[in-house]
Amino acid sequence: MSGTPIQQTKTPLLPVWVAVLGFSFIFTAFAKPYVPWAFKFPRAWQWLLKDDISRFMDWLVDEASFGVFTFTEFTRGIAWVVNLPYEVTRSLLSTGLLQGQGSDAIQLLPPISWIAIIAIIMALGAYARDWKLAVLAGACFIYLSVFGQWQSAMITLSSIVIAVPFGVGGGLMLGLFGYRWRWFEKIITPVLDLMQSVPIFAYLVPILFLFGFGPVSAIIATIIYAMPPMVRITFLALRSLPSDVIDLGNMIGCTRRQMTWKVLIPSAMPSLMVGVNQVIMLSLNMVIIASMIGAGGLGFDVLSSLRRLDIGAGIESGFAIVVLAIALDRLSQAFAKKSPATHEDEQSSLLKRYPYSITSLTLVIVTGLLGLVWGAFQIYPESWTLTTGSFWKETVTYININYYDQLEGVKTFLLLQVLIPFKRALLSLPWPVVIAILGLAGWSLGGKKLAALCIILSGFIVLVGLWEKAMITVYLCGISVIIASLIGMPIGIMAAERPKLWPFVQAVIDTLQTLPSFVYLMPVVMLFRVGDFAAMIAVVAYAIAPAIRYTAHGIRQVNPDLVEAGIVSGCTKGQVLRKIKLKLAAPEIFLGLNQTIMLALSMLVITALVGTRDLGQEVYIALAKADTGRGIVAGLSVAFIAIIADRLITAGVKRSKARLGLT
Numbered sequence: 334m335s336g337t338p339i340q341q342t343k344t345p346l347l348p349v350w351v352a353v354l355g356f357s358f359i360f361t362a363f364a365k366p367y368v369p370w371a372f373k374f375p376r377a378w379q380w381l382l383k384d385d386i387s388r389f390m391d392w393l394v395d396e397a398s399f400g401v402f403t404f405t406e407f408t409r410g411i412a413w414v415v416n417l418p419y420e421v422t423r424s425l426l427s428t429g430l431l432q433g434q435g436s437d438a439i440q441l442l443p444p445i446s447w448i449a450i451i452a453i454i455m456a457l458g459a460y461a462r463d464w465k466l467a468v469l470a471g472a473c474f475i476y477l478s479v480f481g482q483w484q485s486a487m488i489t490l491s492s493i494v495i496a497v498p499f500g501v502g503g504g505l506m507l508g509l510f511g512y513r514w515r516w517f518e519k520i521i522t523p524v525l526d527l528m529q530s531v532p533i534f535a536y537l538v539p540i541l542f543l544f545g546f547g548p549v550s551a552i553i554a555t556i557i558y559a560m561p562p563m564v565r566i567t568f569l570a571l572r573s574l575p576s577d578v579i580d581l582g583n584m585i586g587c588t589r590r591q592m593t594w595k596v597l598i599p600s601a602m603p604s605l606m607v608g609v610n611q612v613i614m615l616s617l618n619m620v621i622i623a624s625m626i627g628a629g630g631l632g633f634d635v636l637s638s639l640r641r642l643d644i645g646a647g648i649e650s651g652f653a654i655v656v657l658a659i660a661l662d663r664l665s666q667a668f669a670k671k672s673p674a675t676h677e678d679e680q681s682s683l684l685k686r687y688p689y690s691i692t693s694l695t696l697v698i699v700t701g702l703l704g705l706v707w708g709a710f711q712i713y714p715e716s717w718t719l720t721t722g723s724f725w726k727e728t729v730t731y732i733n734i735n736y737y738d739q740l741e742g743v744k745t746f747l748l749l750q751v752l753i754p755f756k757r758a759l760l761s762l763p764w765p766v767v768i769a770i771l772g773l774a775g776w777s778l779g780g781k782k783l784a785a786l787c788i789i790l791s792g793f794i795v796l797v798g799l800w801e802k803a804m805i806t807v808y809l810c811g812i813s814v815i816i817a818s819l820i821g822m823p824i825g826i827m828a829a830e831r832p833k834l835w836p837f838v839q840a841v842i843d844t845l846q847t848l849p850s851f852v853y854l855m856p857v858v859m860l861f862r863v864g865d866f867a868a869m870i871a872v873v874a875y876a877i878a879p880a881i882r883y884t885a886h887g888i889r890q891v892n893p894d895l896v897e898a899g900i901v902s903g904c905t906k907g908q909v910l911r912k913i914k915l916k917l918a919a920p921e922i923f924l925g926l927n928q929t930i931m932l933a934l935s936m937l938v939i940t941a942l943v944g945t946r947d948l949g950q951e952v953y954i955a956l957a958k959a960d961t962g963r964g965i966v967a968g969l970s971v972a973f974i975a976i977i978a979d980r981l982i983t984a985g986v987k988r989s990k991a992r993l994g995l996t
Contacts, residue, residue, distance in 0.1 A: 353773055357766040364763070371763040379798040383962030390961040394542050408543040416549045419495045426450070426494075427487040444487070446700040446711045447478055449693070454660065456689040461667035473660035481718035482631065482653035489630035489657065492548060492623070493616050496555040500612040504560045505605070508567020509593065518568060525561040530931070530975040532938040533558050533622050534952040535968020538961045541626055551619075551628030559615035566608035570601035606669030613665050614847070617658045621851045622939075625956070631657070635851050639942070644729055644855045645722025651852035658847040729859050744866050752865055756808045764795050771977060779984035786980060790973035799948060799970045806947040806974060809865060809940075810933045813872035817929050821877045822922065825884025826910070835885065842878040850875055850939050858943055868940035876932035883925025887918030920986045927982040934975050948974075 365372050397404035424430050430442040445453075451474045458467035477486045511518035537554060544550040574597065582596035598605070624632035631654050638647030704711025732740075768791045775784035794803045828838040853871040861867040891914050899909045915922075938949035948971050955964030 350773065350777075353769060357770065360766060361761065361763060368763075371765050372761075374764060374795050374798065374800055376798065378796075380796040382797050383960070383966040385962065386965050387960065387962035390539060390542060405543070409545065412544045412549045412553070415495065415499070415552055419491060419548060419552060422494050423488065423491040426491050427484060443701065443704060443711055445697055446704050447483055447713050448700045448710060449697040450487075451475060451478075452696045453693045454664075456693045457664055458667070460689045461664055461671055466663060466667055470660045470664055473656045476656050477653055478713040479717070479719055480649055480653065481715070481720065482634075482650065483713055485629070485631045485634050485650065486653055486657055487630075488628075489617075489620050489632065489654070492552055492555065492620070492628055492630065493613065493661070496552045496559065496616045497609070497612050499552075500556045500559045500616065501563055501609050503556065504563025504608065504612065505567055505598075507560075507564045508571070511564070511568050512571040521564070525564055526976055527969075527972050528557060528561045530934075530972035530979075531968040532935065532949070532952050532971050533619065534938055534949075534956050535964045535971075537622070537626050537956055538959055538964045541959065542961065547627035548629065550626045551623035554626065555616050555619040555623055558619050559612045562611035562615065563608040566604060566611070567601075570604035570608075571597055573604065574600055603669055606665065610662060610665040610669060613661050614658060617654060617661070617847070618849070620654060621849045632849070635849055639851055639855055642855065642859060643722070643726075644859055645720070645725040647852060647855045648725045649720065649722055651849050654849050655844060655847045659843075662847075729856055732860060740860060744861055748866055752808075752812060752869065755812060756805065756865075759804045759808045760801065762804070764800050768792060768795070771981075774981055775984075778981055778988060783980055783984055787977050790977055793973060794970045797966050797970065799951065799967060802946070802948050802951060802967075803970055803974060805945070806934070806937060806949070806971065809868060809872065809937055809945065809947060810930065810974075813869050813876060813933045813937075814926070814929050816869070817873045817877040817933070818880050818926060820873070821880025821925075821929070822884045825881040825925075826888060826915075828881065829885040829888035830910070838881060838885070842881050845874065846878045850936055853936075854939070854943055863944035865945060867943050868937070868945045871940055871943070872933050872936045875936045876929045879925045879928035879932065881925075883921050883928065884918070887921025887925075888914050890921065891917045920990045923982055923986045923989065927979055927986075930978045930982075931975055934971055938971065 360371075370378075393404055395405075399407065402410075425445055427444055429440045429444040431438040432441055451471050454474050455467040455471040458464075458470040477483050507521060511521060533554060536557065540550050540554050540557075544553055578596060578600050579592075582592045587596060620628065620630060620632035621635050622632070624630065624636050631650050634650035635647050635654070638644070638650060700710050708714070768788055771787040771791050772784045775787035794800055824838060828835045850871075853874050854867075857867045857871045857874075861870060895913055895917065896909060899913045904912065937945065937947060938952050941947070941949035941953040948967050951967035952964050952971070955961070955967060
């Protein structure tokens with residue numbers, strides 16, 4: 334069998350690992366009295382970067398100027414540009430056309446009626462795919478009406494309608510620049526890494542300073558959070574186009590602009606629509622956090638319910654976000670797969686050429702006029718609404734009354750036997766030892782560049798004085814990921830081995846991934862109170878989905894011929910699973926582990942609300958105190974932990990694929 338052999342590293346790594354780990358054990362056990370600085374980084378040596386950042390932000394807001402206008406006026410100008418379409422959209426969907434402000438505002442025209450909006454959504458579903466999708470999308474919006482979430486959902490939808498085009502447009506342009514100029518892609522890639530891994534809390538404070546408090550700041554934060562996937566997918570989509578497409582454009586004499594907008598973008602449209610879908614889903618994921626800086630809607634409802642510990646109202650608002658996400662997700666996926674429209678005969682009637690548009694417009698007018706006579710056509714009557722709030726509240730109360738001792742027993746056992754010992758072990762490690770082990774891991778998996786990256790990023794956390802809080806973050810994240818993997822991977826294996834089980838499992842994990850992260854905190858706090866254990870439970874529930882999904886996907890992707898060969902050679906069902914499927918699926922399973930870690934880190938920032946004392950608490954305190962430097966430095970530390978984990982796991986997956994011959 335011919336082919337290029339896989340190159341193995343020439344350095345004998347096992348003796349190096351033995352030497353480093355042996356020295357680390359001895360150093361940790363005996364060196365503390367002699368080198369205390371290795372166990373607690375001296376305050377005098379710390380880099381006060383947070384103070385430098387805060388001073389820079391103060392200068393930027395108060396003094397920076399372009400001559401004609403200040404930097405603050407520039408950012409407020411951007412806010413004004415974003416606010417104009419937002420006000421129009423909110424008027425159409427929620428408030429109507431108003432004259433005046435606040436309590437003195439007078440409604441000149443009502444918003445589009447709830448019936449007309451549902452009809453428009455159903456028309457989009459029918460146009461994008463078929464009437465099945467139309468019924469699903471319509472049912473989702475009917476749910477919002479029936480359960481009293483309509484007004485809040487329309488405010489949220491107004492923000493999404495504005496944030497998504499800005500996110501898609503900005504991501505597409507940056508992706509095009511990266512496609513044209515490789516140097517730009519190299520510059521922007523680490524920026525995208527930071528945008529996706531720095532907790533959103535960390536840059537809420539500078540956004541507040543620059544753009545003010547209100548829904549516009551929330552929209553801008555949403556755009557920053559949701560744009561990176563669009564940039565990456567644009568890179569990938571344009572570079573994946575067949576060379577024949579580009580050759581055809583050159584043959585017919587396209588200019589550079591024509592090549593971009595008439596050849597490349599239309600050809601890559603199916604892949605680009607996947608990016609649009611990701612921007613929509615991430616924008617919906619931001620609605621609760623955005624409510625902390627002035628966005629109303631469903632996010633504000635969930636957040637206020639959490640503050641009141643009103644589990645019923647919080648879960649209802651959370652499910653409303655899930656329902657809205659399902660409708661928008663299915664619609665965007667349908668448009669991504671839709672074939673290009675054919676040209677209609679220009680001699681045909683307008684109704685035949687634009688049936689959905691004309692029908693929707695007619696319903697908008699008719700229901701608007703009927704709403705003037707009977708208000709139920711305009712606004713869904715409050716007396717018709719239903720609620721499940723009492724059910725959820727009574728369920729939690731019942732569990733607390735009847736199973737309190739059992740829950741406390743499990744909590745106490747895990748705290749005393751698992752969480753606290755693991756936490757103490759991590760906090761007792763000297764920081765030079767941890768950095769050395771990370772550097773060696775990087776060298777083993779990816780060479781000198783990865784080793785240098787691990788050392789520099791972990792060294793940054795030490796220099797800024799956040800090592801102890803970083804270790805608490807690693808402890809909570811590590812425990813949560815281990816438990817999520819121990820639960821999620823067996824479920825993924827069962828779902829892959831039993832195809833009839835997969836649709837049910839998929840529905841559950843889709844719900845878990847679209848349910849807002851704040852919603853997990855309410856039942857957890859009411860059952861387990863505040864603290865590390867409650868935070869761990871919330872993180873596991875939020876981060877378990879990738880462990881299930883990637884495990885099932887990896888096993889299903891194993892070549893059936895290899896499975897058949899194992900069966901023919903006499904392997905039992907268990908041996909086929911252990912020795913063939915799991916080994917070949919290992920790269921996918923490790924990618925799932927990577928995603929589980931990323932979700933766990935993002936959730937840990939939110940669990941600061943339930944009493945954790947990690948980097949998430951630093952970020953949240955910075956937001957509460959409007960301390961820009963403190964928030965950004967803590968956010969960067971979280972991001973660097975995420976980047977180290979991501980790069981190490983990615984390098985390990987590449988080596989695993991090469992060893993298995995899957996590259």
